[in-house]
Amino acid sequence: MRFPEIRRRAVGAQLLMVLALGTVGSAIRNKGCYTPDWPSLDSRPLPDWFDKAKFGIFVHWGVYSVPAWGSEWFWWHWKGQGAPQYQSFMQNNYPPDFSYADFGPQFTAHFFSPDDWADLFLAAGAKYVVLTAKHHEGFTNWPSSRSWNWNSKDVGPHRDLVGDLGTAIRKRNIRYGLYYSLLEWFHPLYLRDKKNGFKTQYFVTAKTIPELYDLVNRYKPDLIWSDGDWESPDTYWNSTGFLSWLYNVSPVKSEVVVNDRWGVNCSCHHGGYYNCEDKFKPSTLPGHKWEMCSSIDKLSWGYRRDIVMSDIADEAEIISVRHLLAPISN
Template sequence: MTPLDLTALPDPVDVSDNSRALAEVAAVVTAGPFDATWDSLRRYTPPRWYEDAKFGIFLHWGVFSVPAFRNEWYSRDMYREGTPEYEHHIATYGPHREFGYKDFIPSFTMEHFDPAAWANLFRRAGAQFVVPVAEHHDGFAMYDTDRSRWSATKMGPERDVFGDLLAAVDDAWMVRGASSHRAEHWFFMNGGTRFDSDVLDPRTIDFYGPAQREETAPNERHLEDWLLRTVEIIDKYRPQVLWFDWWIEHPAFAEALKTLAAYYYNRAAEWGREVVINYKWEAFPDGAAVYDVERGALAGIRPVVWQNDTSVSKTAWSFVEGHDYKTVAEIIAELVDVVSKNGVLLLNVGPKSDGTIPEPEQRILEGVGAWLTRNGEAIYGSQPWTIPAEGPTEQQVGSFIDGAAPAWTSADIRFTSRHDVTGTYVYATLLATPDDGVARIRAFGSGSGLLPRPIRSVEVLGTGPVNSNTGGLNAFEDTPADGSGPVSWRQTPEALEVTIDGEVGPDSGPVVKIWLAPERPTERTDALHG
């Protein structure tokens, strides 16, 4: 592995005077419609396209994909004495003063990167939007930045891989996004200041710095740099999703966050686009942006849309050797649980340093896509139902709870719904297939009190003849109450019992769709047919 040639580096970028750039930001904020106050930012409304999308792809890619050891925090932990990364680094690459993190950059070539192939894979997976990491904690920009020489356009692949991928996302009719982890760079490399390492080399301070102590609040220069790097991503790439990691909740970021949010929302208004900011914990007040839970779950239905960001791997977000991958069934269970509670799932993959997506991750995405092809009407554009779930299996809630998936049973069910002029449709997704071939849904029993009107028809998605409305006059014909017809079912006071005929696929139980009678069928039929 060839170390970085410091004599061949581009010249450092002078970012000491930010006054003009900050004035331009202030002008956009002043122009409105949002100003840099929480009261103004609480007027934000999440876009309908995002609420309907339900599923997006996240990408963690970067220099950390070269060592591919343990996780994407290699650049921090390799400089922390006593960690497995520290010991691995010395044993594999030698002393830190001779081979540091920067020396992985020449091997970060992405020579097989095919943005169109990636975008087509994400489209087949059923994703509606794509959020690549623009810059991770390590400070290496994956986009074309004018604020640093340490970027993929100037080193490593020497290509705007970020921009090329977003262009391919556009071509595949998905929505482009971006994530920034720049805030954490304030302290990220500071372990290397505590012993003889290349972090102390003044020739590379613009890469490793600030490398300050995590106990200290970031100073004005770092806050300005964070703001202007984020503004640069907004203006150059026009992402419609902007995702932030946790450290923006540090109180020192509050004023910069308000300015950034007002700038982004105002710029989006200029473009005629609706946008989303994702935040964790308490970085934003309710209503000012979209709440994000990392690798988590909520206990019930959140009244406004939220997001769960998770990964195909239980081990790491980036590519590493020896991943502990989730199964497609585990990911489908996460997806339907999130959607049943008014959420959106952002699912991460981690490309290799050569620009390929690992085959196991491709297979997982294809599996998710196959399930959504059969059952997507229970997900896309759906709304929460009266209750999100039923079943005996206890579910953990909060963040970082996806390490050990529950052993779901066929009695564990998640509910979604949709409404139009032909009536109400309620979907029950069983998280496992019943051994006896009969789905039993207690919430649909005549004694549950949860169904406001009689059941008109029952269908199992993706298993054969349709026995429900697809439009037309026959949409209002009753299915016989004894369940005779294409799908055999009966409603008792205790449950709706549906016989599952046909293959439902290996990655979840059946999805049962019921159609409830319209309140005023005659008028609604007339509305359908003019």
């Protein structure tokens, strides 16, 4: 499925993803104090709105929408893995000294119209929308003070994409969530911690935790979709400390929902609702609230110019998702 209305209005247009959630009953809000440990945090019931939401839309949008080739993991495949096809793509299309950062100014979002997007989401029946505030490339779609000259205010669009879309979404009474990658592939502090076996937390202290606090205090998201946790334990990310603050003190403590990607071995075990893995389709109804998150493009979560019709989920696959959800929705 393609969305020509969006493609005309956004430079480096994004691909929309379907989020389908399953429920196992209505949650009763717990007003207790949650301590920074998993037994306590896991005892928090999810807010009622998530039980009722059923369907949402996931928007992957970032600097990777400029080369728009391969997938949103373009930078990693090019520089992290040195994949030959990505090397050839760059050699054939860009000067020898062209860096990934040079894509930043080209990410202009010149025709971005938040109200048009929000109207489309509303017409699609979405009850919540999740935008990538920051993907693994580290570029932030809001003016983060911890991402100097690598954010949407300083470079490219020169506007607050997270804030602008959030305003439009909430005008239409749609819940607004933010995706945030804990790691950044090539951030020097992250690489330093990684070299130290994640026994130091230079990156977490200087970047991750301050940005998470900033996102919550500034935009008051209804949902935080955490990702990029797979290389290190939750203790490195200080996940339980952040979630304890989120549930007890933050301005969204009563309404916020989170997923389960907060460190190695957390997925499908700890957090709010479970994603477990990308495109998770359980064979039986889980005993814990879960979300099936899938992309329309079989090969990428973000827009790419090299997509062909066979890469798009066909009707049978889309219908199978509906069949999966039918007993839950009823």
